[in-house]
Amino acid sequence: MKSLQYTAYGVRPVVADIPKPSPGPGEVLIRVSGAALNPLDVKIGAGQVHDYFPIAFPSVVGTDLAGTIERMGPGVAGRKVGDAVLARTDPASGGALAEYAVVPVSSLVAAPGAVPLPAAAGLATAAATAWQVVFEVADVQPGRTLLVHGGAGGVGGFVVQFARRAGARVVTTASSAGAALAGKLGAHEVIDYTTTDFRTIVPHVDVVVDPVGGATEAASLDVLGPGGLLIALNVPPNAERAAARGIRAEFLFHTSDADRLAKVAAAADEGLEIVVDRTVPLEDAAAAFDHLAQGHAKGKVIVRP
Ligand SMILES: NC(=O)c1ccc[n+]([C@@H]2O[C@H](COP(=O)([O-])OP(=O)(O)OC[C@H]3O[C@@H](n4cnc5c(N)ncnc54)[C@H](OP(=O)(O)O)[C@@H]3O)[C@@H](O)[C@H]2O)c1
Structure with missing residues (x-):
């Protein structure tokens, strides 16, 4: 089968033929309809997160996939061949950007029926992270103001939607190319x-969600008063500098959770929009990987193996 593979840290991934995997006990074989790329895949390929997610090369890229069950391993119950499902694999194992992937049945959730199956892959990391941010860490309430960069x-697009749904006043930053989308x-x-x-427009907010870091993080502290919360996603924040101003600053480390992903899939059935930046065939996945690495994607980059 065809796959996109890391061959070494710092080397652009390549399309390669590898044997079709077989499901072991408690696992299923998925025919992948769509896989979503994330900045984490770029960081893994660059070796930036080796301490957390070490790679044994060669290794298939990607964590986020949607597809149909092709075959069940021994002892699998509760699913059947042909079911449309979503999963997020362990980042150290990857495996999503391939024609077939083997995943533990415990990681599967039913795919939302209301969105095209390939695009649903875009929920697995980005929307689940946004859910964790808004509903588990920030505990967004009506009347509070949340700024998401x-x-x-x-x-960011999923944080906007979930925070709005939770009743917050939602402020966001974007380049001019992304402004209309963020408003929509x-x-x-x-x-x-x-x-x-942004400090000249919103001098005070209750929560900042920062997927950028650096100067954006430092400026964000200026709009948070004592009791405010900064949730950093890209790099661990300077918690001491924040604490000196009475601000709580936390790095959110997203962990896969099938229960949470099921809630996110249900949200997609209820109208959560999955914005797709582009959909490309596997042959063009390395170029899509380069595009994502530029840091200016508008929504999700989807690969169709
Ligand atoms: N800690 C965790 O568990 C976790 C989980 C998920 C993601 N993340 C991290 O969160 C970051 C974002 O992930 P993503 O999937 O949303 O990436 P993405 O889809 O590539 O989006 C990045 C967005 O950042 C915007 N941007 C770039 N520079 C900016 C700036 N200075 N101010 C405001 N916006 C800016 C871009 O908007 P424009 O195009 O308009 O410039 C782009 O839309 C990545 O570093 C990722 O690794 C961490």
């Missing part, structure tokens, strides 16, 4: 970060 990006997803206010310092 990058509201047209993969995670439900942001009350969109600030073009390339022309405007």
Whole structure:
């Protein structure tokens, strides 16, 4: 079968033929309809997260997949061949960007019926992370104001939608190319970060979700008062600097959870929008990987093996 493979750290992934895998006990073989790329895949390929997710080369890229069950391993119950499912694999194992993938049955959830199956792969990391941010860590309530940077990006677009649904006033930053999209997803206010310092528009918010870091993180502390919360996604925040101002700053480490993913899939059936930046065949997946690595995707990059 065809797959996109890491061959070494710092080397662009390549399309390669590898044997079709077989499901072991408790596992299923999925025929992959769509796989979504994430910045984590770029970081893994660069060796930046080796301490958390070490790779044994060669290794198939990707964690997020949607497809249909092709075959069941021994002892699998509760699913049947032909079921449309979603899964997020262990980042150290990857395996999503291939014609077939083997995953533990415990990681599967039913795919939402309301969205095309390939696009549903985009829920597995980005939307599940956004759910964790909004409903588990930020505990967003009606009347609170949440600022999320990058509201047209993969995670940011889902944070906008979930926070809006939770009743928050939602402010986001985006480049001019992403502003209309972020507004369409439900942001009350969109600030073009390339022309405007967001601090001049929103001097005070309750929660900041920061998938950027660096100068964006430092500026974000200025709009959070004592008791405010900064949730960092890209790099661990400077918790001491925040604490000195009475602000809680946390790095959120997304962990796969099938129960959470099932809630996210249900949200997609209830109208959660999966914005697709582009859909490409596996032959073009390395170029799509390069595009994502630029850091300006608008929604999810989907590969169709
Ligand atoms: N900690 C975790 O568990 C976890 C989980 C998921 C993701 N993440 C991390 O979160 C980050 C974002 O992930 P993603 O999937 O959303 O990436 P993505 O789909 O590539 O989106 C990135 C977005 O960031 C925006 N952006 C770039 N520079 C910006 C700036 N200075 N100010 C505001 N927005 C800016 C871009 O918007 P424009 O195109 O408009 O510039 C783009 O839409 C990545 O670093 C990823 O690794 C961490």
